[in-house]
Amino acid sequence: MKALVFERNLPRFAASRVAAMVAGSGRGAPVGPLRLTDVDPPVLPGPDWYRVRPVLAGICGSDLATVDGKSSRYFEELVSFPFVPGHEVVGVVEEGGGGPDAPAAGTRVVVEPVIGCIPRGITPPCDACAEGRTGGCERVAYGHLSPGLQIGYCADTGGGWSTAGLVAHRSQLYEVPDDLSDDDAVMIEPTACAVHAALDAEVDPGDVVAVLGAGTLGLATIAALATLTTPATLVAGAKHPQQRRLAASLGADEVVTPSQLPRAVRRRSRSLANAGQLTGGADVVVDCVGSADSLRECLAMVRPRGRIVLVGMPGQVHVDLAPLWHREVALTGAYAYGAETVDGTVRRTFEIAMDVVREHKLGRLVSARYPIERYEEALAHAGAAGRRGAVKIVFDLRARPPRADAASGPRARRDRRGPTRRTPKGPPS
């Protein structure tokens, strides 16, 4: 069985960084520490663990940062090598567990990948886990498992980019309702991040909210904000035409190019401007890019005492924080998921995400599926997704017939430079 394995290899890590800088995002794979190799299925770590065979596994922005050697060194001690990436996973339970409410073999599940205190067997759990905020777990490097923020970054659990499967704790599995397709289901994890961010944004009715970035996370955040909050205006900055169309269809009141976003926010918030800095601005700005430039823009667009929610994963950035200090802006991160309180009711973020996915039919954001053997193309496609009119690129890990037919499905046809059309080497997706 095959899996993409990421090893600790500093020279290759550096090479991937250079390759990505030269050739673009997602192009670090051929020279980096990621390799396709034969692996054995991971061992079940305990009685409440299940073996899950991935069906679809998404490629996330943080995965690309890892493959391209751009992820922050902050994470070094929070992962364990070698690991199999892939934390956006819809799969099928193969074995494990037991008990009356245990998912039966064959159950279609999505995996909440954060490995908090409960999967790690830590008792009592940390405060965050005790409150259900598993994304805030303080012990992701402790317990009976190797360090790892999530499945997909832990040497013991495997990850989604594998035909050998992964292991997940009972607390990490959510049965996928029948009315959600596999494409819908693979969008649940990123949508859960978006749901958490949308609720963390503390949007008040009547607020002006700006979303910067319209990749998968940006679009899912727009959908979540549209469903879960009631801003007066939701303005989105999207670079590419397809992203702009999708942002509008997902609930943005106004969609402009990123360069026009400050102007749109200024007009919607009816503020003045002073040398590129709005005097007022948006009540909430959600940064789904996570770069120095995007943070600068957020600071220029947010009103005094407003809130910036950082959803896109940043690394080291150089930003002038004088406006943050002077205007008493709250800058907060929004990582992962856990439990959310909506209208006084506590629900798991994943459950809310399923509702958002269903309402907005977010499976439509899946633009191309690749067999794992063509991971280099898949990663390159993911790295250039916006430019190529795509959003979410996934690995298709279903068992395929041996015939090496290059038939292209409707989805591949929709993406003109999609996998099967351009390099018809693999089996149908």
Place this chain on the structure above:
Amino acid sequence: MSPRPGFVLEVDRSTPPTLFWHGEQFVLERLPAGSRVVYGPEPLAPLADPVAAIRHALLHPLGDAAPLPALLRPGMRLTIAFDDVSLPLPPMRRPDVRQLVVEQVLELAAAAGIDDVVLIAALALHRRMTEAELRHALGDRVYDAFAPHDLLWQHDAEDPDGMVHLGVTDQGEDVEINRRAAESDLLVYVNINLVAMDGGHKSVATGLASYRSLRHHHNARTMQHSRSFMDQHRSELHSSNWRMGRHIAASGVKVFQIETTLNTDTFPEQFRFLQRREWEWTVRDRASFLGASRSLELTPPRLARQILHGVRSPHRMTSVQAGEVEAVHARTTERVYAQQLVPVEGQTDILTMGLPYICPYNVNSVMNPILVACLGLGYFFNMYRGEPLVRQGGVLILHHPTPNEFHPGHHPSYIDFFEQVLTETTDPLSIGKYEESFATDPWYIHLYRTGHAYHGVHPFYMWYWCAHALEHLGAVIVVGGDREAVHRLGFRRASTLADALEMARDVVGPDPTLTHLHSPPLLMADVT
């Protein structure tokens, strides 16, 4: 020799290529045989002694107005309002007509012992003029006598203390104008009537008005019912202004209107070929054309723009009349028609026109895509009396590079209109829902009042100006336009005139008739 009237040329195989403006350049295009080219009349002879003519007009007013000296008395409050930088085009050589008229009025005021005199640039919602522009319009002597003493004002439609609401017309239209003008014992308005749309009651009712007032006639519905807005008798724009003007008079505001007309001697010697008929070009004209077009082609666009905006027109005054507004304007309109009207028989399937680098709203500025649309579909399309030159469902072909470029200081709300409104809709009737938010935007208001920015609502007016044409035309094609900008406007783009004609045939059918509106000089087609 008296100037030759305008005429319609039928293109045949021997007709030389026709000159088209193309923004800051010009090109020669060979039109298909059988096409018509409408040429304007040659410039009318100017007044031999404009100063004497002005004095005569002030002393011999039209209508029921008394001569100006009889209206002036010591201790009175006198306000002199004048047309702003949008007129004339291009700006005329010194002395500007406004300077000549204002100096005469001031001499009479001084002779009458009046010391409370204020000059107001009647900007409406246009940008404030710069010192250089004011000096150019009024002359240094007037500027230096008034500006340092804060007696030279620029109309501020957003000054809550500076405006006064005079009630509503019998149609319920708010009439709100400049307080100083309204509360003066006499308001003298100094006008330049470049096209038939200008002047009359529009001078005060628009030039000194507020958004609250302007919105009653500066809207899509009014413009669709103005056919054309260059023909005041068939223009809802004018009907509304006339109602307001009469209401202003009935409210006790005493207006002494002074209107002037200019001939169409538009460009100086080095660009003289622009207004000559192509088959009459001399060797010198050809050399000038080649030299000028080649130089502008090789010049960086910004510099080319600077050069062209530096052109001062040799326009000369052909008439001046003063007195009661309507009587004055009737005479003015006659003179404008005498200079610009060209009889044209029948409409055409395709109308072509080359658009120059300048329109009323980009003097010393950038001709952004919205202004391109306004110049073509607003101004030039409406230069008709009777029927539009192009038939219903016909095609308008514009020649202009339409760069996706805006002057951020002059046209800040245009940028947002282009990016945030035209991306949603190009329907003039539908954009109205955004109007209020632009009109009341505090940032635009701040820039209008303190900088040199057009008012936030102004791009809407430009688009409303296009409303009649947009409703009438089957398609608009821009030759050589920036692809993205042209598409944003809702138009089609062609690389060449031949391509544009091919595209137009898809709309109007094979063997279409084609008419070219030759400009300069400005002309107005009298279509029967």
